[in-house]
């Protein structure tokens with residue numbers, strides 16, 4: 001039976017401390033890569049994967065995200081008057097239809113697992129996607145769409161994965177792999193942010209998930225894990241005895257925009273992919289000294 005993934009959760013309640021001072025009064029998820037905020041890339045990826053309902057878990061200081069996906073009547077009127085259809089279309093791209101978007105609030109940033117748990121009533125009893133906007137994917141077929149296409153083979157919980165350098169395991173949830181067919185790996189364990197000597201492999205869980213609603217039962221137990229936060233990885237690990245768990249190697253590139261180097265790299269990659277910018281940008285880069 002094919003299961004449709006209709007709903008996606010976007011946890012955007014984190015503090016973004018690694019980007020201070022930029023994130024003092026602005027959500028990290030609104031940081032632009034070239035000229036589009038990170039959150040909009042994630043929403044467009046979800047829409048391309050067939051998502052129909054967009055659920056944001058926000059928190060203090062995140063109202064710019066709500067405004068971004070709403071219409072801006074004054075700006076639209078002005079652009080219409082000036083006949084600027086190109087910019088009007090940009091605005092249309094970031095306006096989500098009424099009723100297709102829901103916001104719930106995480107009263108305190110208690111961790112990713114807690115943020116996902118906050119969406120439980122909005123998700124209900126069906127498998128759903130989770131997209132972390134600070135993981136930005138550059139793929140021919142959007143990463144979540146690749147996952148939705150694989151999901152009928154796996155059901156249960158499916159996460160996007162990537163092999164990371166051994167000295168970076170402490171930044172990620174790391175999988176213990178039972179079998180591997182080259183595309184999908186069957187998982188029999190996982191640990192959040194292990195030190196390199198404790199890591200069961202170098203397969204890292206990235207910020208794209210399709211989760212079975214069983215996860216909410218585990219998350220409701222609300223145990224704090226690594227960094228004192230309620231970790232999604234711990235709840236996923238606790239469902240392993242009853243919910244199949246797979247990792248999927250995606251085709252494309254991923255940029256960790258929660259960290260400065262990843263964010264800068266993403267800007268370069270996405271700018272070089274833009275027909276309106278690439279040539280001028282390449283010329284401009286040549287003027288920089290890399291000594």
Ligand code: UTP
Nearest residue numbers: 011012013014015016017018109110111112115
């Ligand atoms: P991060 O782990 O990057 O945390 O969150 P952060 O707080 O945003 O950033 P730093 O580490 O302080 O710089 C990954 C995603 O999970 C969300 C974040 O908003 C981000 O989209 N998140 C994290 C929540 O929604 N709530 C939380 O309690 C923690």
